[in-house]
Amino acid sequence: MRIGELAALLGVSTRTVRYYHHQGVLPEPRRLTNGYREYGMRDAIALARVRRLVALGLSLDEARDVIADDRSRELPEILAEIDADLARQEHEIRLRRARLAEVLRRAEDGTLGPDDTASPALLQFLRLVDVPASESAAWDRDMLMLMDTVATDPATTWAAEMNADPEPAHEFYRRLDELADADPGDPRVTPLARLVADFGVQHLPVGVDPGGPGWDPQAVEPFLDELAPAQAEVIRQAVRMIGGR
Template identity: 45%
Template sequence: MRIGEIAALAGVTPRAVRHYHHLGLLPEPERLPNGYRDYGVRHAVSLARIRRLTELGLGLPEVRDVLADDEGRELAEVLEELDADLARQEAAIGERRAQLRVLLDQARQGTLPAEGPLSPGLTELLSAFSPSGSATAAKDREHLTLIDSLAAPEERDRLIAALRPLAADPELTARVKELYVRLDDLADASPDDPRIRPLADEFAASVPEAVVDLFGGASEATRDHPYGEALLADFAPAQEAVVRRLMERLADRARGNQ
């Protein structure tokens, strides 16, 4: 058989056959006097086996190891690893589909947050606590959506669990909304405005203890991190001063909890 014929028989391309020769997966056949390769049944069987293994998900280096093991021990080990990997993928797909169903329900009901698809936990939190009309509260929502997208799932879940008491306490929620209004009022104020210190202190006192334990100890490092600097630069000067003092107060509370 010529290369095109054996490729068609095995359901691959002639280019793939040449690539398998190059990698040492498929032995080179003898050449005819005219220089063409002369493939036999043994080559067709090997080529079909390579195709089956790659269709199972094995990489070509793994296929090489399997073909080199005449007793099949390597194949059993590789297939076990492949099965475990597929099980992990199946679990991950199941989790993503569950999240997708929640998002679909929200989209159909018109309750999907304006920030776009978020984790169910953060969507619930933002729905329960959403200071409308506050520019600085909107910035905090943006920061939370960024964390929701970039943080590891376990870190995201801890954050949402720590913030949940804020949304569950109507009195605390009302107080924080009032603090956001006062923070908005500092948009055009100078960095030495006398309202800065008391506002930051009241904000710090309103932060749930679980949030302090989660983030307070990292407040000082956050200010020196590029994201921390970008976060602060997102506020007007007087508002930035409030946030800086708030970070300091949270760090003090976190050290006191240790």
């Protein structure tokens, strides 16, 4: 199959496949005599593995090591491991649906408290970053609570990671707070946006394709009303950077 067929099979864009090639994460087949690159089952499996590993929070460098190890193994062994991973995902989805059903039940009967929709890992993260001390963190709180409740891949994984080392979160919110009275063209905006984008790429939910047909940078706009102009520009630039990868 050609690159477009491979991308369509995994629900990503050809830009994403080429980006993984460029980063050395996904091996690129040699060109045939007709000038095209021919992809096979191993390539499809490798691309699926990369997407899953990135969704689980691994960096591209770490994903590259896993894919390199896969190339030295027999196909049945790799497929058996993927099957086991799918079984774990199925179990996790059942748990999340049960949790969401409980949240819905409590919302309908009026017994749902303000923090009852979040996972323990997210609540711990919010305590560690000391939300009341940061206006931008307080804005982020509502977004994170919503994402953690309804997203396919909730904040639990990265929140647990941040709990182990909360300093990057403190640094992000501190730098965002410093932009409260700044102009959108402030030179501090783009470096902070790049930091947000790098983190975002490593923690995209499963099935999200940056730059693909479903990627709408404008979708974030309704959530930026409570931020200062320079702070909102950080988020806008970060979303555009993620979509351009």
